[in-house]
Structure formats: C-alpha cells, structure tokens
Amino acid sequence: MNIPQSSFPRVVIIGGGFAGLAAAKGLEKQELQVVLIDKHNYHTFQPLLYQVATGGLEPDSIAFPLRKRFKDVENFYFRLAEVHQINPEQNSVETSIGCLDYDELIIATGSTTNFFGNTNIQKNTMEMKSVPQSLNIRSLILENFEEALLTDNIDERNALMNFVIVGGGPTGVELAGALAEMKKGILPKDYPDLDIRQMQINLIQSAECLLKGMSAKASEKAEDFLISLGVNIWKNLRVLDYDGKIVKTNGEDNFRAETVIWAAGVKGENIQGLQASSIIPRAERYKVNEYNQIEKYTNIYAIGDVACMQSEKNPYGHPMMAQPAIQQGKLVAKNILAKRFNKKQNAFVYNDKGSMATIGRNKAVVDLPKWKFQGVFAWFVWMFVHLFSLIGFRNRAVVFLNWVYNYIRFDRETRLIIRPFKAKNQKINF
C-alpha cells in the first residue's frame, strides 16, 4: 500500500463516514501515523441523500472529498480501497490494494441495508445508503413517468405511478414527504398528459407508529403532515415479498408497484476475521465495551453504526445515527491518545442532543431533550442544523442556494436521468 514505516504508532481507520471522520480529526497533528481507508474518495452526508433521490440537490453538494479535508495534515494517509479481512493475530488488514499492519485499528464501516435474508426483496427493491443508489432512485422515478405516458393499459400505468416505501423511520418518512411534494408541485407540470392524481405513495410501517425512536407527539404530527400531503400510511403491516411486480404483505393489502424503496432496516457492515462471538447475530454489529473496544482485542475499536454498546439502558445499543457515531469517533481518538500516554481511557456516555425529521415544506418534527416542537419553526431548525453539519463552505453555499431557490419557486431542478436505470436494466451501485 506504499505507506512509509514511521517511528510513530500507526492507527488504521476503516471508513470515512461520520464516525471515522470524527476519529481521524481527533487524531490529527499528534505523534501518530493515521491511515484512513474508504471505498469511496468522499464522505457522504447521508441525512440528505433523500433530497438527491428526489431531485432537490446535486449529489456533489452533499459529498466531500476526503483527501481535501486532510490535505495539510502530516502523517496522514488516505487510501481508496476495500478491506476484505482483519488478521488480529498479525495486527494487519488485507485490502484490495494489499496488506497493512496496524498498532491500533478503528472499524467505522457503518451500516448497510438489511433485507433480512430475502433475496427477492434484495434483488427487486431500491436502497438508499449511498450517492449512486440515490441517483438510481432519482432515475427510476423519472423513467417510470416517461414510461407511464406511453401505455394505455391502466394497470400497468398505475403500477408505474405507484411508489411503495417500506419502513417508517426517518428515511422512509422523509422520502415519502419529498415524493409527495414532487407529486404536488412538479410532476403535474412536467407530465401534463398524465393524470398525476393517479400517482400513489404508500408508506408501509411494521410497527404501530411512524418514527419509532421519537416522541409520540412527533410521530403523530409526522403522520398528520404526511396525510395532508396525500401519502397513504399503512401501519402494523409487514412486507413479506416483492417479485418486481407485486408487494406481498402479511395483511389483506397487496400492492402492484414498479418501484419499491426498502428503508426497513440496516445492519452492521462488519468485516471477516474477528472471532464469531464479537458479532451480534441479525444486527451484525460488533459487540463493544464502554471504550468501544471489541471484546478480547484491546487494540481494535468499533465505532458508529457498526458498533453495538449494550447496556441496561440501551439493550440494543445506541441508535444507528450520526450523533452517536460522531461522539464515539471523538472519544475513541481521545482514548487512543490517553492510552499512549498511559492515562485512563474514558467510558462512552451518549449525549442525546435530540432527533428530528422533515416531512416537507414548513413541516418538520424536532425532539430536543427538553423541548419537542413541530411545524414551521421545526423546519427552519432542521434546515439550519443540516446546513451547518455539512462539510465545506462550498457545499453549504450550494445547498443553501438550492433550498432558497426550491422554496421560492416551489421547484426542484436537478431532475436529470444521468444514470438510466430501467433502460439499461441493471442496478449500478457504484
């Protein structure tokens, strides 16, 4: 991998998402050599992927080149690679571009879509965890409408205009809201020869309420907002199968739809090589102690979505979201430095700053620890927080400009089919 040997210990970080980036920042300008490995050369701001999928933002404005972030940092190395295997006995990782030794290893590989073993669903539904996947969804939505124009078969046309989103968490809710706004403001103008009223947006949630991690008020209000936008909400309904044509559920309702977006679950993106007992079955996350260390390996840490720190308070670990990831990344960096100076490592305590979701124009829900509010103000808070969480002045400026434009013009302009999805009949996930 052509990384020079150094007199400083080497910390290898796998993954440049929220967790890995926070760890890398915490370790910069120290007497350490830091190697960050990612399969993309950019950091993705995942909370805004749904706006890329629905034509509101350019993909480039929610991604940031990792090399640029660390361009003036000494003893920092970025490598574009996939890690295939960890060899804890040899303190090394095997990657697509060769083998690398480490003194400390931080696994921050994040999460991937969980299809719960259903290969039909995996093959036929769309996921939205990366920029390319979001662009696939954007293309598919638009290609469906182009195709719906051409058919006189009413069932076929309805299926093309029927969007099923599985999963009532933040991703599903935000995507359903954004699609509903496309239906309202954009599609009737773009497709005057289609009756856009026939477009359906079905949001299917297996639990008894939306946004399960949030307050009852937020969940209720989100539902109201979605209903006011014309989204059909199906609660206590579980999707069992999808063959590309019919969505089968455990209820009486099945759906004929050409587009199913799977936002019903994620699982840890773990890497093989550690002992089997390190990994929690189904969730596939690494079991870590309060220092984010994986049991039995004192120099291997897992942070963010891929880590599961079980406690009485959090029997299933922390939520798989940006905040715990960032906080764990920061703390692990501090703990690695503490260890080097033979100081005590600090246990992780999650500081829950709250959570929020946006449903549409002037419609958002915000749960702060001491204050829960919904509506216009919540929407402004949501925008403010997301704008300032983006990396880079240019990204912030471009996103801000797009939001202002979209708000004033009731428009979303980046509706280009740059990666035709259907026409080429393949999922390109890169």
Added chain:
Amino acid sequence: MNIPQSSFPRVVIIGGGFAGLAAAKGLEKQELQVVLIDKHNYHTFQPLLYQVATGGLEPDSIAFPLRKRFKDVENFYFRLAEVHQINPEQNSVETSIGCLDYDELIIATGSTTNFFGNTNIQKNTMEMKSVPQSLNIRSLILENFEEALLTDNIDERNALMNFVIVGGGPTGVELAGALAEMKKGILPKDYPDLDIRQMQINLIQSAECLLKGMSAKASEKAEDFLISLGVNIWKNLRVLDYDGKIVKTNGEDNFRAETVIWAAGVKGENIQGLQASSIIPRAERYKVNEYNQIEKYTNIYAIGDVACMQSEKNPYGHPMMAQPAIQQGKLVAKNILAKRFNKKQNAFVYNDKGSMATIGRNKAVVDLPKWKFQGVFAWFVWMFVHLFSLIGFRNRAVVFLNWVYNYIRFDRETRLIIRPFKAKNQKINF
C-alpha cells in the same frame, strides 16, 4: 408513442441540443403540434463539459431538464427515446418507443466523436461529448492518481500520471488548461506523497497551430498560456494508434500513457433512412440547402452540427459549434411558420459573432469580428458569456458560486469518484 392526433400539423424535432432547443422555442405557442425527442431528458451545455471532467462544476449545473423548459407550453410533447430510422415516404420516424408520423421533421441530432474508423482508439481513449462521459474522465483522472500512489515501478507510475489529449481545438485546449491548473493547485495538496512534477500533460495537434478556426494571434497566445502552465504541445503530429498503453504517432515521439482523451474530431450523428446521397462521406453530416432542407425532401430539415450547408465561402459547411446551431434552429422555426402561411422562406446567413476559448485562470482568448483580445479581460468576457448562455437561474447561480469559490480559493471541489471507471473496468456511457 401516445401522442394525440391534432388538427394542427405536427413538427417532430429530433434532439434537444442547442439547435433543437432553439427550433422548439421558435415553434412554441403557434398553431402547430411540436414533438421533441431526445435520448436524454435534459439539455447539455456542452461548452462547460470540460469543467465537469476536471472537478470544477457539478454535472447537474450544466444540464437542464427539457420538460421543465416547456412545462407551460401547449401542444408540446417531449418523449425520451432514441430514433432508429426515418421513413421519408411514409413521413414517419421509428423510435425505441414506437412509430410517429410527422408533417415536418427537424433533425438536430448533433455530432458524435469521430475515431476515423480506428477501433483501437475508439475502445481505449476517452471521449467528452456528454455528461456521463465527462464524469468518466473525472473518475479516471482521480483513480489514476490513487493508483500511482501504490506502485514503485517508475514506468507504470509515469504512465498513470501522463495525460495525452489528442486534438488542439477548443475542447483539447480548454481541457489541457484545466488539467494543468489541477496539477498546479490541487493535486500536490491531495497527493503529498506523489511527486506531481512527474505528471505530464501532452496536447497533440495534427495541424501546424492550435485553435485552427481562430485568429493567428489567439492561437499563438493560447499556446503561450498553455506553455506557461506547463503543458507540452506537439504540433504537426498525428496519433495513429493507441492500444491502452502506448500512443503511436506518425513522428518519432510515442507516449506511454494510461489516459488518452480523444478530442480530435467529430462527425454528424445521422439517422438511417434517407437516401445515401444526402450524407456527406467522412463528415457524415446531412447536405442541406440554404433553408436547411435536405435535398429532395422538402419537409425534412437538418440543423446544427449534423447539417452541412456547403457554399463557396464555407466549402465544408459552418463550424460545428453552438452559434450556427442556435441560428439555424431559430431560422428553421421561422421558415416552417412561413411555409404554413405560404410565405417565402429565408435563406440562412451565418452571423459569426466570434469565438473564444479559455485556458485557465485569467487566461482566455477572444476573437470578435472587429476586435481580438487575450488575457484577463478576455477571461472575464468568456465567463460572462458562458454564464448567461446557461439555461435557468439556478444553474447560473450555482455555476457562478462555484466559479467565485474556485477563483478565490484556487480550488475545485467536486472531485468525487462517483462512477468508478477503472475499478469496474468498463466505460459506462450512460
């Protein structure tokens, strides 16, 4: 294709580039039914593709959704399709989504890269006529540097850092300049462990000067600018072959390079079905009369790059650039309306407003009919003209913001490998 029969005559326009768009605009709000067919759902502002390829602009900001442009226009229909065949006897076209009759047909299919029959070159070089192709180039440049880091073989590393651009027209010159600026300002910071001085940019031109269509002064000055940026210019040199490793020329100099960008020629993107004599061999453009009509077909027009209006003054037709395309599009629209009202059609007279090319920061050349100038002011003129030629307020604002940011920060931020090119070992041209 599900286009309603109308009491108005139907004009079918193939292609939504500069020419087709101008024609469609000229025909809107008339007693005509207009059908615009394009294989993309967006218009591409081709003059700025090179900035997408070199990380200066987002692809979405130089493209504009065609449906949006015509969203309030009655009797206008857009169809996303490829046209396979023209049947002039039946007055119909065959497309990927069915057959369509026309009363008047406007062919505005533009041009495609001309490899002059060399399949090796076609297979192994990169072209830059569309957004996806520009993104391929962007990915390849960055992937080459990621790979160059990993090798200790000096020949291999040099080949990865050697960029050969074939063709000294505006595309080649602008791309070479933009690459040279990446070399100067960005790559040394992004790749501190590579010696970027070893990066080579070779611009190969078969003629005796660059920018052949422009004035001698512009050509000379462009050469000076490129040399000052460190570009190697090879004049009177012709590339004969490229096997993916070695660029063979007709001179003594061959080049070992992993990246060859072919900007050495274009040809008309004609469609089969018209009689063979309508098409000029090699150039593959339609031979048209002064009304842009194709000989023997009074209701078939060709405009823009795909049309070749030969005259004593222009034995090879007009330059294959935006200006003639726009002017022909406008006139054809007027002539079709004139014909409908039994008025005289007007012959096309090209109003050459001048031409320009930018080489880099503060470096451009402008030839106006009565004034030729180069340098900083030319650069501002170039930016101003291109900014205001873009369609849509949002695109202009985003491009402007990017340019200001890039200028102040000496940076280009959209350097993401969103479509890995090399890793997947395939050219994805969509």
